[in-house]
Amino acid sequence: MSLTMVAAEAAHLKQEARVASRAAPEPELGLAALQRARLPEATALAESKLRFVGPDDTAKPLLAASVRARTATQRVVWLQRAASAWARPIEEVGACRGGCAHCCHVPVTISSIEADLLGRAAGRVPQRPEHAVRLAALSSEEDVTAAQTLLQAIGTGLPCPFLQGNRCSVYEHRPVACRTLVNLDDDDLLCRHADDGPPASVPYADARMFRALALAAQAGSEFADIRDFFPVNGCA
Numbered sequence: 001m002s003l004t005m006v007a008a009e010a011a012h013l014k015q016e017a018r019v020a021s022r023a024a025p026e027p028e029l030g031l032a033a034l035q036r037a038r039l040p041e042a043t044a045l046a047e048s049k050l051r052f053v054g055p056d057d058t059a060k061p062l063l064a065a066s067v068r069a070r071t072a073t074q075r076v077v078w079l080q081r082a083a084s085a086w087a088r089p090i091e092e093v094g095a096c097r098g099g100c101a102h103c104c105h106v107p108v109t110i111s112s113i114e115a116d117l118l119g120r121a122a123g124r125v126p127q128r129p130e131h132a133v134r135l136a137a138l139s140s141e142e143d144v145t146a147a148q149t150l151l152q153a154i155g156t157g158l159p160c161p162f163l164q165g166n167r168c169s170v171y172e173h174r175p176v177a178c179r180t181l182v183n184l185d186d187d188d189l190l191c192r193h194a195d196d197g198p199p200a201s202v203p204y205a206d207a208r209m210f211r212a213l214a215l216a217a218q219a220g221s222e223f224a225d226i227r228d229f230f231p232v233n234g235c236a
């Protein structure tokens, strides 16, 4: 075979390979693989969105009112309002939309004070939670880790008892945890729940300040998952 023929054959084989690769179906990616592929891009996007949003001072007077409030219940109500004010501009650039209820199927830690407020709004009496945590009882890092595990134990995949038709039925009274969970991606891919495997990481806005303030505002409260205060099967 001459060199010319070898070159022609090689070119032909390459062309066949190109056609075959175009015809071959894309391998089907499962949800977990799609989420893993998305995460780096979503994390970078979240950071750039936060730079664009910049600081917002709307929440500050509400936080100050929370600090000045005389009772723990008043502190919590002001804190809930501050959390909504803080989240509003972030939600405008995030992925969260009305009718999307992924975050109503994950653990939602609330305090006994928030449970009372929710119970009053919904006409339900909260029950004594079976898996409650008290801050005063946490004296070591191991205690904190065990408490976090306990609080995360019952929520994943279970709908919140106040979720009705993919809408929050107590929206005006929802806890701080619900007001501060904002996915900064462009869509809900990372919030979706795979049946097999752990939930994906989601580029949520950093709400640690609100979590810390919520703990400090009601340090004597019990904390538990919302479903522990209001069992799902007890929902009207």
Ligand code: SF4
Binding pocket: 103, 104, 105, 108, 160, 161, 162, 163, 164, 167, 168, 169, 170, 171, 174, 175, 178
């Ligand atoms: S209280 Fe409302 S927003 Fe929060 S998890 Fe329940 S249904 Fe969702």
